[in-house]
Amino acid sequence: MPMTKTNSAIAGLLGAIMFVGCASTGDILGTIGRETITLKEFEDKYAKYNGGWEQSAKSTQNEREQFLDLLVRFRLKVQEARAHGLDRDSSVAEELTSYRHSIAINYLLEKELVEPNLRRAYERLNEEIRASHILIRVDEMSSPGDTLDAYERAIHVRDLIATAPFDSLARVFSDDPSADVNGGDLGYFAGGRMVPSFEDAAFALSTGEYTQEPVRTRFGYHLIKLMNRRPSKGATQLSHILVRYAEDRSDTLAVRDSVARIMAQLEEGLDFAEAARLYSSDDGSKERGGAIGEFTNDRLPAALADILYDIPGGAVTPPYETPYGFHILKVTGRRPAQSFQEVERDLRDGYQKNRYSSDYDRYVNDLKKQYLLRFDPVLLRSLPTAFDSSKTSSRAGWRDTIPSSWLGRTLYSVGTKSVTVDQFLDRVEQSDEFKEYVLTPTAVELILERISTSSVIDTHAESAAARFPEFNRIMSEYEDGVLLYRIEQDEVWQKITVSDSLLRQYYEEHQNDFRWSDRVKIEEIFVFTKELADSLAQQARKGENFGELAALATVRPEYSSKKGAWGWQPVTANALMEIANTMPVDSISEPIAFENGWSIINVVGKDPARVKTFEEAQSEVAGAYQEASARKREEEWITQLIKTHGVSLRKDILTKAFTRKANEAR
The missing domain is CATH 3.10.50.40 (Chitinase A; domain 3)
Incomplete structure (x- = not known):
């Protein structure tokens, strides 16, 4: 029996306080029936659900005892559920099987696809590379002939790289308009700044290398050369003094003289902020002492990024010339790279938006090869055209056009498992996803692709427990949560009597609550x-x-x-x-x-x-009465369970909790 939304929510909530019941090394806190609680087990659970080790180390003795009480109650209830045979109940087994299937798939996708790619994205976020490129533009919708022509031009330019400077080739051949000025130099950038295929190719290079195979993006074909790579130092807070050129640059010498005088005054001890207010041509920042904000290196010219990279906080750069004039910059501070936890949500959102779909397709294709997905070529060709293309799978008789001789034949196999045509049709019929698909050949091919892919993933999911011990813990906790919910329903909620007279009596005793x-x-x-x-x-x-x-x-x-x-x-x-x-x-x-x-x-x-009158408050009264009755019944039940199973605790040992260092606890 699948759980209702309410049941699942309750089980999920209860899962937050679950405790694995096998003893481990360390101080023994006590015994609950046949189970033992160690201090290490308590610490691990408390830290997991109370903000981590360092936060938990600040907890009071009273807070620890309250949490221990929750664990004791939980384990008593689960023991009682098993004593009642609920773990052998067919409806529980059915629910656990369904849950194991769905959670295994999601767990594997997270562990094998999402998490590794998030970690890779984080590593790239903490590294910056400087790359140049030559673009041979060709639209995604271009004809095969035009695409081939662009590819061949890219190959021709690639063959010239060994004999000519890359920036010179970029100025001659690149379709990127900025190449005329920068020779294809894109400056520094970290992960997440470029389209995925370009980023992957650039980060795969070593300094001085270039791509041997042109890289395809929606813009066309790219030849990429890696100029430099280094760890990111995070963001730099800058202030500047701008000494601007006249529009016709007729004052070049005067500007240089002004810059020299300002530098001399700074060296003599003039405060940088005061110098900015006195001399800067940037009206937008001079009154702020020259403060222009925080910059990562992808927002700066590469030459300036190189200058700033090794300058300590508080230092002033040599004058830096741009088309507008000279900048004298001061590093007022640095913000180091953020931790993985701080950026995980943004990384996850970006990955879902930009990469997940294509990475998922590659992941699935690799699984299809691993598990040897094979189709009957005749059925694969014939089945899509065998349906009445005016019907959907929700219509009566939709499968009547399939020859009976096909039904027992293997349509496809995954490893040692075979799926017959009849089994495939059953899957289509049972799935809400396909009920509104009109059974055209194209739609049937799509359905077949999705169902066969699902079979491959299902097969892979069967091995989740063997490859990820953590998965077994999740399933064990979920099973205990289901048992907890079922035993509480039987022993608490179903033993509460509700009647109009009892509700009125409760209302009279608690009128001021309503x-x-x-x-x-x-x-x-x-x-x-x-x-x-x-x-x-x-x-x-x-x-x-x-x-x-x-x-x-x-x-x-x-x-x-x-x-x-x-x-x-x-x-x-x-x-x-x-x-x-x-x-x-x-x-x-x-x-x-x-x-x-x-x-x-x-x-x-x-x-x-x-x-409120009783009639006005009746729904509130009913809820409050049931909650109060449940609390009373639970306390009576817990007292009974303690007598039945036995509980022995040494709460004084809780004072030793979290005295290890966080790294020792891992």
Whole structure:
């Protein structure tokens, strides 16, 4: 029996406090029935669910004892579930099989595809390379002839690299317009800055090497040469003094003299920020002492990036010339590269967007080779055209056109497993994914591709436990979570009696728990212009029905059909309710500026703070009663389980927790 969403959510939540029940070396905290808890096991679980080792080391004795109590309760309940034979229940076994299948696939994709690529992306993020390229442009939609012509031109240029400078070839042959100026030099960049195929090829090179095979991107074919590679030092905070040239550069000598004087004053001790305010031509930064922000090297000219790379914080660069004039720069600080944990979310988002699809295809193709996916060539050719192409698999008789002699034949095999035509048709029929596919030859080929791929991945997933011991732990925790949920349903929730008389009794004993705060009921007309609001307010005050006006004029989504009625609201809900609380009932406000528009409100009623009636509070009472009853029943049950299974703890040992260093704990 598959878990409902509610069941799965509960099991997932409970999984957060699960504890593996085998003893390991270290101090013994105690025994729970047949199981032993060691200090190391406690530390590992506590650190996992409480912010890590360093944070856990700051925990109090009381916090540790509370967590230990949760573990004790959990393990008592799971032992009781096994004692009741729930681990042998067929519905539990069915759910675990289904879960194992789905989690194994997701686990393998994460461990074998996503995680390695995220780590590679992080390594590239912490390295910067300087590369040059020659682009032979050809559009992705170009004809085969044009594509071949571009490829052959790229090969021709590649053959010249050994005998001519790369930058000279770039100026002559590259279709990148910037090559005329920079000779194809792209400057420094880290991972994630270029399209994937270009980045992969560039990072695969050693310094001085160039690609032997032209690299295809959506822009065309590239020949790439690696000029330099080095560890990234993160981002650099810079301030500058700009001494700008005149537009016609007639003042070149004067600018050079000015720069020399400024440098001399800086060397004599003039504060850099003061020098920027006095001499910089950059009006945007001079009043900030020349501060121009934070830069990674991919945002800087390569020559400047080289200058800044080895300059310590607080140092001033020699004057650096650009087409605008001379810059004198000061390194005001450096922000080191972020940790993997800090950038993981961004890396994951970028990978999902830019690389996952193509990497997944390669991953699957490798698995198909590994597990020897083979098709019957005759059936592969004949099956796609054998269906009524006007039907979907949700229509009656959709498979009647398939010859009965085909049904028992092997359509494809994966390793030692065979899938017959009949089994394939069953998969199509059982899958919601394909129900609306019109069974054209193209659609059938797509369905066949997806189902056969699924078979390959399923086969691979069967070995997950053997290759990843952590997977067994996940499955064990999930099984314990299912058992925990089932035993709590049997021993707690299903033993709670609910009746009208019991709910009324609970309500009478806890009336003050069910209260209304001060409330107000209004009707509102919301429009975007003050002029329209004034007009509508005037009409309402002249006696036109406020609700009818609201139905016609309000632009608040879904409030037109309700004639502007908000229903009862706490007076603290928003500014409108606060204003309404100051007005008499049956009064109409002037237009009120609210939420980028204008509101007119009619106060329909007021209700001072009071205890809710039983009828008003009934759903809350039912929930509170069941929660209270469950807590009471659980405490009685836990007391019984402690007597049945036995619990012996040495809580004083918890004072030794987290005294090891974090690296020793790993």
